[in-house]
Amino acid sequence: xxxxxxxxxxxxxxxxxxxxxxxxxxxxxxxxxxxxxxxxxxxxxxxxxxxxxxxxxxxxxxxxxxxxxxxxxxxxxxxxxxxxxxxxxxxxxxxxxxxxxxxxxxxxxxxxxxxxxxxxxxxxxxxxxxxxxxxxxxxxxx
Amino acid sequence: xxxxxxxxxxxxxxxxxxxxxxxxxxxxxxxxxxxxxxxxxxxxxxxxxxxxxxxxxxxxxxxxxxxxxxxxxxxxxxxxxxxxxxxxxxxxxxxxxxxxxxxxxxxxxxxxxxxxxxxxxxxxxxxxxxxxxxxxxxxxxx
Amino acid sequence: xxxxxxxxxxxxxxxxxxxxxxxxxxxxxxxxxxxxxxxxxxxxxxxxxxxxxxxxxxxxxxxxxxxxxxxxxxxxxxxxxxxxxxxxxxxxxxxxxxxxxxxxxxxxxxxxxxxxxxxxxxxxxxxxxxxxxxxxxxxxxx
Amino acid sequence: xxxxxxxxxxxxxxxxxxxxxxxxxxxxxxxxxxxxxxxxxxxxxxxxxxxxxxxxxxxxxxxxxxxxxxxxxxxxxxxxxxxxxxxxxxxxxxxxxxxxxxxxxxxxxxxxxxxxxxxxxxxxxxxxxxxxxxxxxxxxxx
Amino acid sequence: xxxxxxxxxxxxxxxxxxxxxxxxxxxxxxxxxxxxxxxxxxxxxxxxxxxxxxxxxxxxxxxxxxxxxxxxxxxxxxxxxxxxxxxxxxxxxxxxxxxxxxxxxxxxxxxxxxxxxxxxxxxxxxxxxxxxxxxxxxxxxx
Amino acid sequence: xxxxxxxxxxxxxxxxxxxxxxxxxxxxxxxxxxxxxxxxxxxxxxxxxxxxxxxxxxxxxxxxxxxxxxxxxxxxxxxxxxxxxxxxxxxxxxxxxxxxxxxxxxxxxxxxxxxxxxxxxxxxxxxxxxxxxxxxxxxxxx
Numbered sequence: 001x002x003x004x005x006x007x008x009x010x011x012x013x014x015x016x017x018x019x020x021x022x023x024x025x026x027x028x029x030x031x032x033x034x035x036x037x038x039x040x041x042x043x044x045x046x047x048x049x050x051x052x053x054x055x056x057x058x059x060x061x062x063x064x065x066x067x068x069x070x071x072x073x074x075x076x077x078x079x080x081x082x083x084x085x086x087x088x089x090x091x092x093x094x095x096x097x098x099x100x101x102x103x104x105x106x107x108x109x110x111x112x113x114x115x116x117x118x119x120x121x122x123x124x125x126x127x128x129x130x131x132x133x134x135x136x137x138x139x140x141x142x
Numbered sequence: 143x144x145x146x147x148x149x150x151x152x153x154x155x156x157x158x159x160x161x162x163x164x165x166x167x168x169x170x171x172x173x174x175x176x177x178x179x180x181x182x183x184x185x186x187x188x189x190x191x192x193x194x195x196x197x198x199x200x201x202x203x204x205x206x207x208x209x210x211x212x213x214x215x216x217x218x219x220x221x222x223x224x225x226x227x228x229x230x231x232x233x234x235x236x237x238x239x240x241x242x243x244x245x246x247x248x249x250x251x252x253x254x255x256x257x258x259x260x261x262x263x264x265x266x267x268x269x270x271x272x273x274x275x276x277x278x279x280x281x282x283x284x
Numbered sequence: 285x286x287x288x289x290x291x292x293x294x295x296x297x298x299x300x301x302x303x304x305x306x307x308x309x310x311x312x313x314x315x316x317x318x319x320x321x322x323x324x325x326x327x328x329x330x331x332x333x334x335x336x337x338x339x340x341x342x343x344x345x346x347x348x349x350x351x352x353x354x355x356x357x358x359x360x361x362x363x364x365x366x367x368x369x370x371x372x373x374x375x376x377x378x379x380x381x382x383x384x385x386x387x388x389x390x391x392x393x394x395x396x397x398x399x400x401x402x403x404x405x406x407x408x409x410x411x412x413x414x415x416x417x418x419x420x421x422x423x424x425x426x
Numbered sequence: 427x428x429x430x431x432x433x434x435x436x437x438x439x440x441x442x443x444x445x446x447x448x449x450x451x452x453x454x455x456x457x458x459x460x461x462x463x464x465x466x467x468x469x470x471x472x473x474x475x476x477x478x479x480x481x482x483x484x485x486x487x488x489x490x491x492x493x494x495x496x497x498x499x500x501x502x503x504x505x506x507x508x509x510x511x512x513x514x515x516x517x518x519x520x521x522x523x524x525x526x527x528x529x530x531x532x533x534x535x536x537x538x539x540x541x542x543x544x545x546x547x548x549x550x551x552x553x554x555x556x557x558x559x560x561x562x563x564x565x566x567x568x
Numbered sequence: 569x570x571x572x573x574x575x576x577x578x579x580x581x582x583x584x585x586x587x588x589x590x591x592x593x594x595x596x597x598x599x600x601x602x603x604x605x606x607x608x609x610x611x612x613x614x615x616x617x618x619x620x621x622x623x624x625x626x627x628x629x630x631x632x633x634x635x636x637x638x639x640x641x642x643x644x645x646x647x648x649x650x651x652x653x654x655x656x657x658x659x660x661x662x663x664x665x666x667x668x669x670x671x672x673x674x675x676x677x678x679x680x681x682x683x684x685x686x687x688x689x690x691x692x693x694x695x696x697x698x699x700x701x702x703x704x705x706x707x708x709x710x
Numbered sequence: 711x712x713x714x715x716x717x718x719x720x721x722x723x724x725x726x727x728x729x730x731x732x733x734x735x736x737x738x739x740x741x742x743x744x745x746x747x748x749x750x751x752x753x754x755x756x757x758x759x760x761x762x763x764x765x766x767x768x769x770x771x772x773x774x775x776x777x778x779x780x781x782x783x784x785x786x787x788x789x790x791x792x793x794x795x796x797x798x799x800x801x802x803x804x805x806x807x808x809x810x811x812x813x814x815x816x817x818x819x820x821x822x823x824x825x826x827x828x829x830x831x832x833x834x835x836x837x838x839x840x841x842x843x844x845x846x847x848x849x850x851x852x
């Protein structure tokens with residue numbers, strides 16, 4: 001059977017502040033610049049979710065979009081949209097809410113949601129049209 | 143001389159909360175929905191600034207972009223980018239920081255910055271690619 | 285009060301066939317080319333709906349988006365999305381479903397839906413990113 | 427020699443109906459929803475065709491665009507643009523014309539068209555800007 | 569009859585140099601900055617051509633796209649695409665090839681090409697996605 | 711540690727001429743068509759630079775954007791923006807300035823700029839929205 005990659009884009013907006021409480025105020029300002037503003041700032045995020053799977057011979061589909069959209073609504077939109085991330089989402093209470101960490105959070109939310117032969121393959125998160133992060137669920141040895 | 147309209151797009155990101163202190167908590171929630179989240183939320187805004195003017199015969203320009211970009215940096219970017227609007231910008235202490243009111247604020251910041259024959263003509267502010275507000279400095283009689 | 289223009293984009297996809305039954309088959313083919321294909325063809329349409337109104341001092345809004353979105357769902361999406369226009373929508377049984385006529389249909393659907401001081405101002409309909417039609421509810425004398 | 431990946435985007439619009447004749451009307455409606463509309467519906471599709479090859483030292487090119495565009499016109503545009511897929515294209519008479527199956531069809535049309543060292547590498551087909559399918563000519567074991 | 573505005577986008581790429589021979593080298597450098605580079609530079613331009621007209625009752629169209637595309641090919645694309653503007657196009661031998669002057673040139677090329685009730689209404693020329701100029705054929709008194 | 715891919719988009723505009731001095735004028739014209747115009751032509755290029763690395767636990771970042779932007783300014787923008795490539799950049803004096811060769815040049819400029827565990831992974835260069843080239847630093851055996 002043909003192996004295809006199916007991708008869906010969703011959009012959420014959220015506020016955040018970059019601040020490491022173990023650093024001095026000066027170091028926070030030096031590293032994070034205006035993202036360290038105590039009042040926080042915000043973005044419209046765009047997330048592309050890619051799964052791979054087989055084309056079902058009867059339906060011609062990898063997965064019904066209705067099911068995919070429900071997963072994304074429950075696991076991503078209802079958790080992140082309209083939130084102040086480091087004040088309202090537990091994961092970001094001990095991690096800076098950078099684009100890199102948000103994509104990691106989304107992976108943990110989604111990875112067990114797809115049934116064989118479908119599998120979460122990639123997440124691509126845009127903070128703005130000129131800056132984006134991709135994650136395949138991989139680790140790196142230093 | 144030819145009258146042309148010159149437009150420049152700029153981008154800023156900001157957080158805000160929609161909350162009218164003269165209303166009950168319930169009314170705030172009913173009218174503003176998730177925008178009333180006490181922690182605030184955020185957006186990437188896109189602003190299109192349009193001036194009209196004459197093509198200068200010697201330079202072929204309505205206005206030097208270096209000058210236009212300096213005005214936009216001083217009057218818009220330095221005021222709104224990376225801000226929590228209703229906590230950090232005076233104008234929004236007595237007005238809800240809706241897209242409609244932000245575009246009004248930008249007009250007041252820019253309208254006296256251009257010299258004859260150039261004139262501020264229109265502002266177009268996107269909260270997201272599906273929602274935008276335009277303002278020509280006009281009032282309406284009810 | 286400030287007069288602002290508020291715009292919302294929506295998307296629908298539809299099929300159609302361009303065919304004037306009063307013309308010969310050859311003339312239909314000459315004028316409409318591949319759009320005259322008897323099986324029909326389809327497009328993703330993008331519609332920008334612009335109203336003008338006053339910024340309400342209490343809410344900071346011209347109109348609540350929840351209300352605007354409900355109108356667009358009832359009057360446009362439920363009528364046109366997923367339709368074969370000239371087979372399923374009465375208006376197109378006596379008119380070619382061109383982009384020009386679709387925008388006229390949308391105007392008739394929407395013009396009485398807004399309450400003073402709000403008013404429908406403009407519709408902009410994209411057949412594709414390189415081709416679009418705008419309508420302000422105006423007529424022309426020939 | 428440098429191995430580079432060259433991609434070209436093309437656009438076609440087509441109508442289709444999702445309907446499996448071996449299923450009951452109710453099951454077709456449950457699985458395919460509005461895509462099962464007997465009159466069909468339509469889309470503007472965007473296809474990205476990616477080949478890999480070597481940079482020719484004399485021309486600086488992987489492949490002359492004139493040749494690539496001719497292949498895409500003959501093998502894709504002339505077959506799919508302005509068509510009602512399941513009524514006019516044989517491949518879709520026994521397969522649902524989903525985005526997944528259309529990308530499979532395009533692969534079969536293109537895979538033997540490129541000469542060594544050039545090779546078809548990937549197809550990416552957008553049904554709309556929020557939904558796309560990628561195919562690398564791979565199969566999957568269930 | 570309904571008055572609608574029909575717009576078509578086209579794309580061309582061209583090189584140019586901004587240089588006023590009546591100015592000193594220093595003044596050219598001060599005013600035009602890197603655009604004064606003696607070797608020239610280049611852009612992908614995007615031009616939106618808007619005409620207004622009436623919807624023809626028989627065809628449902630303001631104008632046949634085949635005719636519109638032919639005009640744009642003959643009057644714009646064949647003149648500007650792939651050109652070094654100030655070396656190859658007479659109009660720019662005595663005028664700086666700024667975006668403002670290019671849009672003026674395009675207006676002169678197109679204004680007499682449309683037959684009643686159709687009329688050229690607006691040109692919108694993007695030098696890049698953040699900078700564009702609009703022209704309605706108007707003059708301004710200084 | 712999580713391995714993520716971080717990408718940044720930058721834009722530059724440049725002019726060029728495609729001309730192989732070892733070929734006859736006719737062969738140059740046949741192969742390169744209008745790109746062989748002796749006066750040159752130009753484009754707005756868009757370059758996506760992708761590095762992979764680990765999410766730093768303290769900062770939540772793969773790399774500080776300030777550092778990444780400085781590298782791109784020094785190694786790409788200052789070399790290519792506003793240039794006539796084959797007249798001003800040594801690399802293109804012996805190579806046709808095709809999109810394929812420009813992406814190769816950018817790789818050589820950037821590959822040694824990132825420190826472990828960060829590494830340059832991919833470059834994607836758009837000549838226009840319908841044509842782009844990707845390079846991963848690989849060679850191919852013929």
